[in-house]
Amino acid sequence: MPVDIGLNDDARNTSADAxxxxxxxxxxxYSKTHGYHWNVTGPRFNALHxxxxxxxxxxxxxxDEIAERIRALGHFAPSSAGEMVDRATIKPDNGIxxxxxxxxxxxxxxxxxxxxAKAGLKIAEDNGDAVTADxxxxxxxxxxxxxxxxxxxx
Numbered sequence: 001m002p003v004d005i006g007l008n009d010d011a012r013n014t015s016a017d018a019x020x021x022x023x024x025x026x027x028x029x030y031s032k033t034h035g036y037h038w039n040v041t042g043p044r045f046n047a048l049h050x051x052x053x054x055x056x057x058x059x060x061x062x063x064d065e066i067a068e069r070i071r072a073l074g075h076f077a078p079s080s081a082g083e084m085v086d087r088a089t090i091k092p093d094n095g096i097x098x099x100x101x102x103x104x105x106x107x108x109x110x111x112x113x114x115x116x117a118k119a120g121l122k123i124a125e126d127n128g129d130a131v132t133a134d135x136x137x138x139x140x141x142x143x144x145x146x147x148x149x150x151x152x153x154x
Contacts, residue, residue: 003074011127018120028088110147
């Protein structure tokens with residue numbers, strides 16, 4: 001059945017593509033954050049372990065919201081970890097970094113999510129896709145606030 005939500009096929013396609021990029025970056029950041037939660041050590045263990053848990057839980061919920069928006073646009077969301085990691089600029093670590101490097105890497109990851117969301121926001125606005133634009137705005141705001149909070153730990 002065709003999707004008739006007031007957006008033409010091109011608008012739905014380009015919005016969905018932008019959302020796939022945001023989904024990939026969010027998935028890569030979720031995975032990195034969860035791994036850091038498991039493996040952080042040092043005198044700030046408890047604070048960072050708890051902070052990372054809060055962050056990966058928020059990212060996990062965001063993944064579902066982003067994927068469901070892709071589906072609402074009439075497209076399929078990527079469903080394999082490999083497909084998302086390949087598309088993301090946030091790459092996995094080789095080994096376990098120290099706590100400060102973990103925090104620095106997560107700052108960079110949240111900044112990458114913000115950039116993806118802002119690029120997607122422009123596409124959604126150009127498409128007249130207010131729902132996707134709203135989602136992109138929310139994701140950028142959360143990513144920027146989280147990056148600030150992480151930077152405050154350095």
